[in-house]
Amino acid sequence: MPLESDFESRALPNTFVLELTRRCNNFCLYCYAAEGPLDRNKEPCGSGEMDTEEICGLIARLCDQLPVENIALSGGEPLLRGDLPQILAFLRSRRINPVIISNGTLLTKENVAATVADVTYEVTLLSHRAGIHDHLAGRRGAWQAVFDGMCNVRQAGGAMVAVFVATKLNYVDLRQTVELAIALGAKGLMYNRMNLGSHNMRWAEKLLPAPNMLQENLDVLEEAGEQYGLPIAVSVPIEPCVVDVRKYEHIQFGWCPLAGEDSYFTIDPSGNVRICNHSPVVLGNIRQQSFRDIYYKHSYVKRFRQTFPAECQGCPPDLKQLCCGGCKAAAEQCYGTPERADPFVILNRIH
Amino acid sequence: MSTMGTVLFKEGNFFVDVEGKHELIPVGHEDAPHLKQLVGKKVEVVFSEPTRFIAGLIPTEETLVKIVKVLCYIPAPDFRTAVVVGEHARIEIAKRMLDAGQLSKENFAKITAPQEMKRTA
Numbered sequence: 147m148p149l150e151s152d153f154e155s156r157a158l159p160n161t162f163v164l165e166l167t168r169r170c171n172n173f174c175l176y177c178y179a180a181e182g183p184l185d186r187n188k189e190p191c192g193s194g195e196m197d198t199e200e201i202c203g204l205i206a207r208l209c210d211q212l213p214v215e216n217i218a219l220s221g222g223e224p225l226l227r228g229d230l231p232q233i234l235a236f237l238r239s240r241r242i243n244p245v246i247i248s249n250g251t252l253l254t255k256e257n258v259a260a261t262v263a264d265v266t267y268e269v270t271l272l273s274h275r276a277g278i279h280d281h282l283a284g285r286r287g288a289w290q291a292v293f294d295g296m297c298n299v300r301q302a303g304g305a306m307v308a309v310f311v312a313t314k315l316n317y318v319d320l321r322q323t324v325e326l327a328i329a330l331g332a333k334g335l336m337y338n339r340m341n342l343g344s345h346n347m348r349w350a351e352k353l354l355p356a357p358n359m360l361q362e363n364l365d366v367l368e369e370a371g372e373q374y375g376l377p378i379a380v381s382v383p384i385e386p387c388v389v390d391v392r393k394y395e396h397i398q399f400g401w402c403p404l405a406g407e408d409s410y411f412t413i414d415p416s417g418n419v420r421i422c423n424h425s426p427v428v429l430g431n432i433r434q435q436s437f438r439d440i441y442y443k444h445s446y447v448k449r450f451r452q453t454f455p456a457e458c459q460g461c462p463p464d465l466k467q468l469c470c471g472g473c474k475a476a477a478e479q480c481y482g483t484p485e486r487a488d489p490f491v492i493l494n495r496i497h
Numbered sequence: 498m499s500t501m502g503t504v505l506f507k508e509g510n511f512f513v514d515v516e517g518k519h520e521l522i523p524v525g526h527e528d529a530p531h532l533k534q535l536v537g538k539k540v541e542v543v544f545s546e547p548t549r550f551i552a553g554l555i556p557t558e559e560t561l562v563k564i565v566k567v568l569c570y571i572p573a574p575d576f577r578t579a580v581v582v583g584e585h586a587r588i589e590i591a592k593r594m595l596d597a598g599q600l601s602k603e604n605f606a607k608i609t610a611p612q613e614m615k616r617t618a
Contacts, residue, residue: 274599297607322599328582329591329600329608374582 157407158441161216162208163247163423165414166233167195170222172249173284175349176311176340178424195415198229202236204417204432209240211437218245218268218410220423225252231260238264251288253295258302267299267306268336274322278315293330300331308332312339312363313353320363324370334377337367337397341382341424342489343479350493357388357494364394371396385472386465387458388494402470405450411437421450424475450474450484457487502542504535513542 168179196204208214217237224230225248237244246261250269271292272279279289299306308327310320320337327335339360340346340353355363364384371378379398384391391399403409405421412423417433419440420426429440429447441447455471471477472488480489502515504522511532512519520542522532582590591608594600600608 274594293604294607297610301610301613303612322594325590326594326599329587329594331587374586376582 156442158212158438159407159409159411160213161218161408161410162214163218163220163410163412164201164205165220165222165412165423166201166224166227166230167222167415169226170249171226171251171285172223172288174249174311175282175284176313176346176353178341178343178346195227196417198232200417200433201229201233204413205233205236205240205242207432208437209242214240214242216243216245218247220247220412222415223249223252225257225261230257234261234263234265249283249288250292250295251283251285252291253298255298255302258295258298258304262299262302262304265304267304268309269296269299269306269332270311271296271308271323271327271330271332272311273316273319274326275319278319282311282313282315296327296330296332306332307334307336309336309338312337312355312360314355314359315353317355317359317363321366321370324366324374324376328374328376332376334379335367335370336379336381337363338380338382339384339490341473342476342493343424344426347480347489350489354490354493360384360389364389364391364397368394368396383469383472383488385469385488385491387461387469388491392468401468402473402475404470405441405447411441421447422475424473424479426475426479453485455485455487457492500542501539503539504532504537506533506536511536513540515542 170177205214205217219230219233224246227233230246234244243266244264245266245268247268248270250267250271253267253269269292270283272282273289276289279292280286283289296306296308308323308330310316310323310327312320316323324335339355342350342354346353364380367378367380370376377398378396379400380391381400383401384399386392391397402422405411410422412420412425413432414420414428417431418428419430419432419435419437420428427446429444453471453474454466455474455477458466458471472491474484474488476488476490477486478484480486486492500515502513502520505512505514505519507519511522513522588609591600591605595602595605
């Protein structure tokens with residue numbers, strides 16, 4: 147593994163994503179995982195996944211090295227792991243805030259009862275219309291299962307955030323979907339435009355929302371944020387050269403933390419470390435290496451922090467500073483390098 | 498954990514008076530205008546756990562239109578303490594969706610089912 151010896155003094159991150167499994171019971175058209183939803187389910191059930199003891203050991207190891215405060219449990223679908231309650235109990239014993247990132251279809255009363263304490267669920271709700279949600283999720287019945295699951299979380303007094311992934315097929319449903327999310331008890335909304343990757347690039351023409359669609363959606367979110375006071379976050383960058391996001395006061399826009407202290411390094415089911423959940427580049431394995439070595443010394447991490455896409459060089463400085471070239475992980479997935487601009491920018495031919 | 502309090506402004510800082518004790522409100526530069534509007538008003542104060550700090554303030558009147566700034570916003574776990582839409586408003590939205598044919602009666606019943614006790618570990 148390429149390592150460089152010089153030491154940086156930057157602060158360590160306190161938030162991590164732990165992918166507990168590659169398995170998923172949905173087959174989302176927009177799935178951002180590099181291998182796509184079908185390949186994720188080819189492996190025999192649970193093969194290559196760390197067991198409960200290994201996962202808890204890994205968390206303990208991370209806590210020994212870092213000031214860990216938040217861990218998001220993701221996948222695949224984390225509720226497919228039967229030991230999720232034990233993993234959550236271990237996180238609580240370490241005073242770590244757990245988040246479960248879920249497609250919401252397995253939030254049965256029993257699963258909610260076993261996981262709800264002190265957890266925030268991030269649940270994907272793609273439309274107020276069952277047909278649209280099911281089409282995008284690749285499975286009939288998914289919408290009703292999510293609906294029931296969110297009802298179960300609310301009834302159990304749990305906290306949840308609805309996640310809307312915007313595509314050409316569902317962007318018109320945003321207003322009613324936000325209202326449904328509120329009615330179901332969501333305490334916040336995360337709005338993500340579809341993020342491109344090596345698997346879903348083939349669907350870009352059919353699914354990737356155009357700038358005018360995103361603009362329309364942001365107007366809806368701004369109004370909803372003002373009307374209902376709902377906290378709204380945009381996590382996947384909407385680059386300001388494509389849509390001017392600076393006028394929105396009720397929306398919190400997220401930008402790539404560039405592998406710095408605000409990042410959420412991601413650990414896969416085998417212990418491999420990546421810069422974020424969208425990046426396909428494995429930096430090392432946490433079972434054999436220290437996170438500090440990866441964070442401070444890995445040549446790819448340094449390159450990721452320093453590089454700026456050539457396509458963005460002509461951008462005004464204030465825009466450059468805001469978006470830092472967009473999602474480098476998406477560029478890595480689609481073009482094999484973080485030195486290109488986010489494919490969302492390139493496809494919209496702004497430069 | 499939450500309790501009731503009154504927002505105060507003293508010597509350039511915002512506090513919330515909770516049972517006579519003044520708790521300092523952590524303020525980002527975007528929060529000050531919102532907090533100014535709350536000075537002198539009763540609010541529900543949400544404290545983080547296990548480390549106790551003020552994570553959110555919720556105006557007490559329950560209306561359909563309620564603007565609440567969540568003070569600590571990112572990362573996602575901070576959504577935990579945001580209680581932004583009151584129960585009455587939530588049901589109103591569900592009723593509207595039922596009337597518009599966007600919700601079935603069966604699903605409406607699920608949305609309006611009573612909440613159980615909050616679970617904690």
